[in-house]
Amino acid sequence: MELCAGGELFDRIIAKGHYSERAAAGVCRQMVTVVHNCHSMGVMHRDLKPENFLFLSSDESSPLKATDFGLSVFFKPGDVFKDLVGSAYYVAPEVLRREYGPEADIWSAGVILYILLSGVPPFYGENDQSIFDAVLRGHLDFSSDPWPSVSSSAKDLVKKMLRSDPRERISAAEVLNHPWMREDGDASDKPLDIAVLSRMKQFRAMNKLKKVALKVIAENLSEEEIIGLKEMFKSIDTDDSGTITFEELKAGLTKMGTKLSESEVRQLMEAADVDGNGTIDYLEFITATMHLNRMEREDHLYKAFEYFDKDKSGYITMEELEHALKEYNITDEKTIKEIIAEVDTDNDGRINYDEFAAMMRKGNPDFVNNRRRR
Structure with missing residues (x-):
């Protein structure tokens, strides 16, 4: 087992200070590459959240590693899972309905991307039940700051990852191929609103x-x-x-x-x-x-x-x-x-x-x- 001495995802972003769409795309690309590799091997993580992504070292170019596979399961195409697992902010609507597959991991990654771009989770509530209700409603807020200044390409990807119907949700391979996500893609290096970091x-x-x-x-x-x-x-x-x-x-x-x-x-x-x-x-x-x-x-x-x-x-x-x-x-x-x-x-x-x-x-x-x- 590798020792990940580089710290948690949010801690690194906050410590760095300068933060842009391109930086968010780079982090998300590493996360979704992990998800894509897992899904290719028939493994569903089921508990993707920022705390479960650690940097291998404190180097600027350090890779991001997924940790805590305690809830992961093997799956075959068409398998349906019913146990209620995960973490409230990141749980997919179909998990709450107890009928889900690997698409639930994409939802969780989409929630993390929403936080990376805005500093707050997309579905919020005074308690777990109200968070779940918000998840099931599936309404995404793109009108509050900083969303008006976020590129339409970034918003397009977030929407596709957070489609309430898992059949309409983008796959890990499609996420990696999205114009905003590609290494040579259109994610801007212009700093994001400073409020994003303070909210995070x-x-x-x-x-x-x-x-x-x-x-x-x-x-x-x-x-x-x-x-x-x-x-x-x-x-x-x-x-x-x-x-x-x-x-x-x-x-x-x-x-x-x-x-x-x-x-x-x-x-x-x-x-x-x-x-x-x-x-x-x-x-x-x-x-x-x-x-x-x-x-x-x-x-x-x-x-x-x-x-x-x-x-x-x-x-x-x-x-x-x-x-x-x-x-x-x-x-x-x-x-x-x-x-x-x-x-x-x-x-x-x-x-x-x-x-x-x-x-x-x-x-x-x-x-x-x-x-x-x-």
């Missing part, structure tokens, strides 16, 4: 605060609330190692009568394994199970808010956020400013409880917790 920063930042807040909630659950989860952890951790492996999780959930497919268990495992070491420790388990059991109740949200609001003023200030996030190794002042900018909807430079609660309820990147029970 905000989109990335919001999920960082949410992860920390969920950990805070998990750490502050009462002994009574945690007792059942403690027992559950012990019963799943059959070798008493203090961590849960994928096999232990799968066996434990089956024993409890939870009817999840292997891919759903894997998705749960990956969502819970915050430090990415391949196992789930006790705190990670509590955090994930709390989320699974809908334990982000009002009182839990308020407890998490109070954790950040050290002086009990009813507001989280820049300094308080900085202090709290330091404990979780988020020390970059820029990121902290981005979090405030995204969550602070009344623009007073601080976060009140309503703004905090709205952020926590906003569409989660991963919706393993919202899957429908079979």
